[in-house]
Each structure stands twice: as C-alpha cells, then as structure tokens.
Amino acid sequence: MNGMDILMAVIGSVLVMLFGIFFGLVFKGIDRVLSARMQARIGPRVRQPFWDVGKLFSKENIIPENAVKWMFSSAPVLGLASSAVMLLYLPLGPLAPVLQGHGDIILMLYLLVIPSLAMVTGGFASGSPYAAVGAQREMVMMMSYEFPLAAVVVSIAWKLNVFGIANPFSITSIASNPIWMNSGILGIIGSAILLVVLIIVTPAELSKIPFDAPEAETEIVGGLLAEYSGRNLGIFYLADAVKTIVMGALLVAIFFPWGIAGIVGLAAGSVGAIAADIAFFLLKLFLVLFVSVTVIRTSFARLKIDQIVYTYWAPLTIAALFGLVLIIWDLNLLGIEWYPQVLGGW
Amino acid sequence: MKLVKSLDKSLWVFHVNSGSCNGCDIEIVAALTPRYDVERFGIKLVGSPRHADVLLVTGPVTKPMRERIKRIYDQTPDPKVVMCVGTCGSTGGVFYDSYTLDGPIDDVIPVTIYVIGCPPRPEAIIDGVVKAWAKLEELRGETKKKEGKK
Numbered sequence: 001m002n003g004m005d006i007l008m009a010v011i012g013s014v015l016v017m018l019f020g021i022f023f024g025l026v027f028k029g030i031d032r033v034l035s036a037r038m039q040a041r042i043g044p045r046v047r048q049p050f051w052d053v054g055k056l057f058s059k060e061n062i063i064p065e066n067a068v069k070w071m072f073s074s075a076p077v078l079g080l081a082s083s084a085v086m087l088l089y090l091p092l093g094p095l096a097p098v099l100q101g102h103g104d105i106i107l108m109l110y111l112l113v114i115p116s117l118a119m120v121t122g123g124f125a126s127g128s129p130y131a132a133v134g135a136q137r138e139m140v141m142m143m144s145y146e147f148p149l150a151a152v153v154v155s156i157a158w159k160l161n162v163f164g165i166a167n168p169f170s171i172t173s174i175a176s177n178p179i180w181m182n183s184g185i186l187g188i189i190g191s192a193i194l195l196v197v198l199i200i201v202t203p204a205e206l207s208k209i210p211f212d213a214p215e216a217e218t219e220i221v222g223g224l225l226a227e228y229s230g231r232n233l234g235i236f237y238l239a240d241a242v243k244t245i246v247m248g249a250l251l252v253a254i255f256f257p258w259g260i261a262g263i264v265g266l267a268a269g270s271v272g273a274i275a276a277d278i279a280f281f282l283l284k285l286f287l288v289l290f291v292s293v294t295v296i297r298t299s300f301a302r303l304k305i306d307q308i309v310y311t312y313w314a315p316l317t318i319a320a321l322f323g324l325v326l327i328i329w330d331l332n333l334l335g336i337e338w339y340p341q342v343l344g345g346w
Numbered sequence: 347m348k349l350v351k352s353l354d355k356s357l358w359v360f361h362v363n364s365g366s367c368n369g370c371d372i373e374i375v376a377a378l379t380p381r382y383d384v385e386r387f388g389i390k391l392v393g394s395p396r397h398a399d400v401l402l403v404t405g406p407v408t409k410p411m412r413e414r415i416k417r418i419y420d421q422t423p424d425p426k427v428v429m430c431v432g433t434c435g436s437t438g439g440v441f442y443d444s445y446t447l448d449g450p451i452d453d454v455i456p457v458t459i460y461v462i463g464c465p466p467r468p469e470a471i472i473d474g475v476v477k478a479w480a481k482l483e484e485l486r487g488e489t490k491k492k493e494g495k496k
Contacts, residue, residue: 032385041383048388054352055399060423062396130394217393229396229423 012098017084017242019092024241025049027248027286031294038298049241056234064227066127075122076228076235082114083242090249091175093281094259094274104169105153108250109146112205115243116142119214119224119236126227134223137305138207138214144312145204145211151320152194152201156254159327175257183330190326195255197320202247202292204308206240210300211308244293248285251292256284349425349486353399354479356388360398360422364415364451366405369465370432374402377468384472395421400478403457406434406441407449419455427478430457431471433464440464 029046036043063069088098089108116138123135153169156179160168163182167173179191204211215223225236259273260280303311363371377384378391392398395418407415419428428451433439435451451457458481461474 036383036385039380041380042386043383044385044388048356051352051355051388054350055356058350058353059399059425062421062423217391220393222392222394222397225397226394227396233397 009098013084013088016087016092016098020084020087020242020245021238023282023285024238024243024245025053027244027289028241030286031289031297034290034294035298038294049237053234053237056237057231059230061230061232062227064127067227068125068127071121071125072227073232075118075125076232076239078121079115079118079239080235080242082111082118083239083246086111086246087242087249089171090246091172091253091257092249092278094277097171100172101170103171104167105157105171105174106169108171109150109153112149112246113142113146115239116205116207118239122228122236123214123224123226128227130220130222130226131224133220134214134216134226138224140305141204141207141211141214141308144309145201148197148312148316148320149201151317151324152198152254155190155194155320155324155327158324159331162331171253175253178257179255182334183327184334185330186326186333187330190323190330191255193319193323193326195251197316197323198251198254199288199292200296200316201312202251202289203296204312205247206244206293208293209297210303212302213305213308216302244289245285247292248289251288252281252284256288349482351486353425354482356390357399357427357475357478358390358392358397359400359402360392360395360418361402362395362404362415362418364403364405364411364435364449365408365447366432366434370404370434370463373463373465373468374404374431374471377471382468382472384475387475389475396423398422399426400475401426401428401455402431403428403435403451403455404431405449406438406444406447407451407454408446409448412448412454415451415454427458427481428455429459429461429474429478431461431466431474433462436460436462 026046026049028049029044032048033043033046063072086108089103089111091097120135120138120142123131123138156174157168159179160173160177163177165173165177179194180188183191203209207215213223215225217223220226225233228236259277264276361371361374376382389400395401399422401419401422403415405411419426430436430451434441435449438444438447438450441447448454459474459477461470463470466474
C-alpha cells in the first residue's frame with residue numbers, strides 16, 4: 001500500500017463506521033416501531049435510539065469500586081471498534097469493501113467473535129456476580145452458534161471451489177457468485193435451508209430475544225451490561241447497532257447480492273445507478289434484519305441457556321449439514337440428463 | 347451535571363419495591379401494556395439501576411429496605427429522578443407510624459415526584475412522568491440562567 005491508498009482506507013473506514021452507526025440506529029428504531037405494531041402498540045419514534053444514545057453519552061459514567069478499571073473501560077471501545085472493522089470487509093451494495101482483497105470470510109468468522117469476547121471481558125471485569133453469570137452464558141452461547149455458522153460458510157465455499165472460482169473464501173467472490181446460481185431443485189432447497197440457519201444464527205450473534213440469556217434483564221438484571229452506565233453503556237449500544245448492520249450485510253452478501261440498477265435500466269457506474277443500488281441494498285438489509293431480528297424477537301420468549309445450546313448443536317447443525325449434503329447431491333445430479341429439466345418445468 | 351434534551355425523550359425506569367403490597371407494581375406493569383404503552387414516550391423498563399434515569403419506588407420502606415434503597419439510589423448515575431408511586435410511599439398511608447417502617451420514602455432519599463393513589467391508576471403514573479418532564483425543563487432553565495450569569 002502506498003501513502004494514497006492508506007489515506008483512502010482511513011477516510012473510507014471513518015465513512016463506513018459512520019454509515020454503520022447511523023443505519024444501525026435507524027434500524028434499531030424501525031425494529032422497535034415494527035415490534036410495537038406487531039404487539040398492537042404504537043411504539044416509540046424511529047429516531048428514539050438517537051435520543052437514547054444522546055442521553056447515555058450525557059450521563060454520569062460510573063466505574064464500580066471492585067472492577068478491573070482499565071479492562072472495564074476498554075471493553076466497550078474494543079466492541080465498537082471490532083464491529084466497525086467487520087464492515088470494512090463487507091461489500092455495502094454497489095460499494096466494494098474498503099479493505100478489498102485483504103480478508104476473507106474465515107477472518108469474518110473470527111472477527112464476529114471479538115465483540116462478544118469484548119462483552120465477556122467487560123462482564124468479568126465489572127466485578128458483579130450478575131455480570132459474571134452473563135459472561136459465562138455468553139461464552140457458552142458463542143460456542144454453540146459457531147458450528148452451524150461454520151457449516152454454512154463451508155458449504156458456500158465448497159460450492160464455489162467445485163465451480164473452479166479463484167479464492168472461494170473471499171467475500172467478493174461469494175458475493176459475485178450467489179449460492180443460488182448453477183443449481184437444480186435440490187441445490188435451491190439446500191441453499192434455502194442454509195439461509196434459514198443463518199437467519200436463526202443472527203439473533204444469537206446479536207444477543208436478541210429468544211437468545212438473549214446473557215443479557216436477560218428480568219433474571220440477571222442486564223447480565224453482561226449490569227454494571228455499565230453512561231458513556232460506556234452508550235458505546236456498547238452503538239456497537240450493537242453496528243453489529244446488527246454487519247450481520248445483515250453478511251446475509252445480504254451471501255444470499256441476496258443482486259443490484260437493481262441493471263433491472264431498472266440505469267447505466268452501470270452512473271450516479272443514479274449507484275444511488276439506486278445503495279437504496280436497494282438498504283431495503284434488502286432492513287428486510288433481512290426485519291425477519292431475523294424483529295419477527296423472531298417479537299414472536300418468541302427467551303430460551304434457557306441449555307435450550308439455546310441444544311437448538312444450535314442439534315437441530316440447526318443437522319439442518320446446516322443437511323443443506324450441505326443437498327448441495328453436494330445437487331452438483332452430482334447435474335450431470336444426469338433429466339435432472340436440470342425439473343426446474344425448467346416451472 | 348448536564349441535562350440534555352434527549353433525557354426527556356428516553357427515560358429509562360428502574361422499579362424498586364420497598365415493601366409494597368404489589369398493587370402499585372401491578373399498575374406500573376399495566377402502564378407498560380399495549381393499552382397505555384409508555385414506550386411511545388421512549389420510556390423503557392430496565393433491569394439494573396446503573397442503566398436507569400428514573401427510580402420508581404413503591405411501598406412504605408420497611409426497616410430492612412432502608413439501606414438497600416439508599417444503595418440503589420447511589421448506584422444510579424446522575425442526572426436522576428425519583429418517582430414515588432402510591433400513597434404508602436408518599437405518606438405511609440394505612441401503615442402510617444408503624445413500628446416496622448422507616449418511611450415514607452422521602453425520609454430516606456430525595457423524591458422528585460409523588461404519585462398518590464392506592465394504587466394509582468396507570469393514567470396517574472403517566473401524569474407523574476409528565477410532571478417529571480416539567481421538573482427537568484425547570485432545572486434545565488435554571489442551569490442555563492446560571493451559565494448565562496457567568
């Protein structure tokens with residue numbers, strides 16, 4: 001990298017982080033309004049999360065006496081920073097990732113762990129028994145949802161590898177070769193199963209109901225965040241907002257990477273086309289997050305931690321592996337004469 | 347202590363029961379239900395006093411609760427508002443002068459808003475929140491005046 005590239009990367013990172021924070025908070029607002037409407041309530045304004053953040057940043061920042069102070073105060077910053085770093089590796093609609101060519105989806109799998117790990121560190125460092133219980137639960141949950149997530153990633157990379165695409169783990173090649181392409185009926189079903197698995201993994205990544213046992217307000221008074229107040233709590237709030245966008249952008253990049261500009265008939269590369277694609281990307285993002293966060297959060301009650309582990313290790317892992325098997329079968333069957341015509345009848 | 351305008355629009359509430367009969371607590375829960383839906387005003391029930399802006403204290407403060415109430419008050423970050431819900435907490439109510447009590451609440455911690463009733467209706471609790479806004483508005487005005495004089 002020469003000096004110009006580094007400068008561009010720095011400016012890009014700041015812009016992407018602002019993008020993540022802004023739309024993360026907007027989504028939080030939309031999520032709260034829609035969730036309220038589903039419960040026959042009116043709900044807050046869409047800009048409610050902005051007020052929440054403004055208020056949290058103006059409040060007193062208490063550091064408990066028996067906390068490990070440097071760890072307690074650095075955990076929120078680490079959480080926000082690592083969430084924002086993930087956005088740098090993800091394509092945001094028509095905009096290529098800021099750090100294109102530097103990281104792949106395996107790196108994403110590791111980076112996704114860091115915000116949760118920051119919360120665990122913060123929880124243990126806060127010296128409260130409630131936070132310690134929450135941190136333990138978060139660690140157990142991290143172990144449980146990793147396996148189905150890895151199974152999804154492996155299936156996608158395996159398929160790209162079979163078709164001889166270079167760098168099958170790179171997010172750009174995953175986004176430019178959607179998993180639905182080149183598949184027969186079994187492959188479509190397999191990909192749909194993987195989509196459902198990833199949609200159910202998302203609320204656990206974000207600690208949303210029904211997988212919010214680490215932050216359960218009603219039983220362990222906020223769990224991991226029990227001792228956080230003021231600015232530190234506000235930074236965790238922002239980190240959560242950014243991570244929501246990260247998970248949504250990951251889902252969109254893997255399963256729905258298409259743009260709209262070509263369909264509407266705008267010339268590729270023109271300002272109008274880019275604007276339309278960004279708008280379409282946000283629409284896809286909010287739709288995906290609406291299903292995986294809002295609908296699931298409103299329709300289910302909190303699961304116990306052992307139920308969460310069971311959900312991820314048994315049904316979801318089996319489902320993800322079954323999806324992988326379907327995709328493998330599909331590619332083997334594609335050579336047979338009658339098989340590709342099954343979908344042709346539709 | 348800084349009083350920003352966002353505070354009015356996102357009051358996070360922590361509910362403390364200092365020996366109440368659960369009547370007021372049920373009415374507080376009723377204020378959160380779809381019928382009254384206080385989330386419209388950005389009000390949210392939180393699980394930890396560290397996250398709270400408003401302490402919603404019910405009950406006449408029994409002797410063992412005195413120290414706990416004080417500690418919860420100290421654990422809440424500034425700026426904070428204390429709302430006393432129910433007649434018991436405001437005056438002692440039917441338990442007035444009882445040997446088991448250390449209350450009412452304003453003997454233990456400073457109270458900003460009193461909501462009277464046994465139990466108060468959810469409308470009264472929401473009205474109490476409106477009074478809290480007025481109070482915050484007043485305080486903000488005073489801080490501005492002070493800064494202006496400087």
